[in-house]
Amino acid sequence: MGNVYLLVIDGLGVGAQEDAGQYGDEDTNTLAHVCETTGCRLPNFQTLGLGNIIDLSSVPANADPLAATGKMREISSGKDSTTGHWELVGIQLEHPFPTYPDGFPDEVTKRFCKGIGVEGLLCNRPISGTTAIDEYGEEHLHTGNPIVYTSADSVFQVAAHTDKVSLDQLYEWCRFARKHVMTGKHGIWRVIARPFQGSSGNFERISEDRRDFSLSPPEENLVYRLNESGIKTYAIGKVIDLFAGRGFTQYRKTRANAEGLSQMLSLMSAAEDSFVFANLIDTDQIYGHRLDPEGYARCLQEIDRAIPAMASKIKEDDLLIITSDHGNDPTVTSTDHSREFVPLLVFPKENAVAESLGKRATFSDVACTVAKFFNMEQNYPGIPFI
Structure with a gap:
């Protein structure tokens, strides 16, 4: 049947959605603003047709792009990675995951502290991770109490110094929070372990040892159905965490985009009749959030x-889809995700219904497309573009 490669460039928005004002994101356009600010040249993306999706100051449109081009709207409520990735596989959420602009309530903090055996916790408010460890790192080293914080997203983040709390213990704390605390009405989308190191005034987060503990997705989704049908499913990068470790034949975690690209190219040389779902996180985690x-x-x-290396590995019966999960505009004042359309590049374009795929109504068009590719029932809320 061939292979489908779904590549998500995390946080790559292409302009505010119609409802972006409800999220405070009406002036965001991640890709356009990065191009305007930096003059970034992307010759190979230009060849595919990235500049055909929206006007970009440093990436011109291509009269004969190699890929079919368009953009997709997120219909689910929210602008986080889990919501975006889930919608790509056919899960549409009517209600956003809970957020905590005033910090976590007593019922949450007391249950967490009692369960992990600490006297209390530090911080408990929306704050950037680097600021949290700068402000509370010294007190944490003195007391051993975890630094717990959130953001505008639906996250429960636990930071601990590796000299005070081992990685295994930090991960166990987060597993407890995921299973016994952040459930029901507090069922946030991710509990995140945030280890750090260094000394006062010079604390540094250890990004490669971060661990995410996500909600399990509803079973009626593309990945599960592919697996049930005997199609091999592979996850690269943080995808496996966003699906709570479920639904994939094999996964390969990565520490940086270079490793993710290497793993993707490796699979492209070996995969047969497979679905490969990859996430490149650095655009979002390292640069978007840090402005x-x-x-x-x-x-x-x-x-x-x-x-070019990826394109050279696409066989006649294969399909490469490049897109994103939300925006993360590094040129605005907010360090949070942004409610934006995401790009859609489909290679080779001969497999698409048209060279210009227009403005798609939902990310779930991807689920319908992949299901059609593998001759499966397309019972997802969307329209295939092949």
């Missing part, structure tokens, strides 16, 4: 350089 457009541009250029 670093120059770093974001360099990250896009790293991906751009890998495109």
Whole structure:
């Protein structure tokens, strides 16, 4: 049957959705603003047709793009990675995951502290991770109490110094929170372990040892159905965490985009009749949240350089879909995700219904497309584009 490769460039938005004002994101346009700010050239993305999706100051449109092009709207409530990735496989959420702009209530904090055997916790408010460990790291080293914080997203983040709390213990704390605390009405989308190291005034998060503990997705989704049908399913990067470790034949976690690209190219040389779902996180985690457009541009250029190798491995019966899960505009004042359309590149374009795929009504068009590719029932809320 061939292979489908679904590549998500995390946080790569292409302009505010019609409802972005409800999220405070009406002025966001991640890709356009990065190009305007940095003059970022992306010659291989240009060849595919990235500049055909929206006007980009440094990536012109292509009269004869190699890929079919369009953009997709997120219909689910929210703008987080889990919601975006779930919608890509056919899960649409009517209600957003809970958020905690005033910190977590007593019923949550007391249950967590009692369950992990600590006297109390530190911080308990929306704050950036780097600020949290700068402000509370010294007190944490003195007391051993975890630093617990959130953001505008639906997350329960637990930070601990590796000299005070082992990685295994930190992960166990987070498993307890996921299973026994953040459930029911407090069923947030992710509990995140945030280890850090260093000394006061020079604390540093250890990104490669971060662990996410996500809600399990509803079983009626594309990944589960593919697996049940005997199609091999592979996850690269943080995808396996967003699906709570379920539904994939095999997964390969990565510590940086370079490793993710390497793993993807490796699978493209070996996969047969498979679905490969990959996430490249650096654009979002390292540069978007830290308001670093120059770093974001360099990250896009790293991906751009890998495109010829990926394209060369696409066989006649294969399909490569490049898209994203939300925006994360590094040129605005907010360090949170943004409610944006995401790009859609489908290669080779001969497999698509048209060279211009327009404005798709939902990310779930991807689920319908992949189901159609593998001759499965397309019972997802969307329209295939092949």
